[in-house]
Amino acid sequence: MKKSFKRKIVTLAIMLMAFNSFACECYCEGDCSFRAVSNNNKFVALVKVIEYSDFLDYDIDDYDQEMPFSMTVEIIKKYKGDEVKNRIKIWGDNGILCRPYIANFEIGKYYLISPRQIGSDSENGNKEDYDFFACWTDYLTVDFDNGIVYGEYTKLKSEISLEEFENEFEK
Incomplete structure (x- = not known):
């Protein structure tokens, strides 16, 4: 009887750990650097964050403000894609979507992005808006004043000038 009870407790504990870790376990096969992702995605642009547009109606652990969703x-420069709008909406994580939290992006800051377009309306985003995938490097931070891009551009390169990126991307 003791062994059966212990076995049930161990099984329950394993199940709870598995459930808690389900939200987003990233596995990237191959090269998931920005250069590889942007080569495979349909849209690449330099953007500036204008505003947080939607907010979650519940709290996220360790974030003491209203969480932007x-x-x-604003699209500053488009490098690839058919997008014709000057401004686009990008949706983030609600705690279970395997997307980065929008709070990671600062209003007024610049980013190189290569997001996926959302295919249908749902509570997690609207058709023809965009989202990122947390397991890939599909956005990089840009120091616009100094023309430097930061983040995993390639597996071996975590910093590149914006000019060098543009020259490489046009090839």
Whole structure:
């Protein structure tokens, strides 16, 4: 009887750990750097965050403000894609979507992005808006004043000038 009870407790504990870790376990096969992701995605642009657009109606652990769920960005320069709007909306994580939290993006800051377009309306985003995937490097931070891009551009390169990126991307 003791062994059966212990076995049930161990099984329950394993199940609870598995459930808690389900939210987003990232596995990237191959090269998931920005250069590889942007080569495979349909849209690449330099953007500036204009505003947080939608907010979650519940708290996220370790974040003491209202959590933004989407952001509106202004397209400064488009490198690839058919997008014709000057501003687009990008949706983030609600705690279980395997997306980065929008709070990671600062209003007024610049980013190189290569997001996925959302295919249908849902409570997690609208058709023809965009989202990121937390397991890939599909956005990089840009110091616009100094023309430097930061983040995993390639597996071996975590910093590149914006000019060098543009020259490489046009090839």
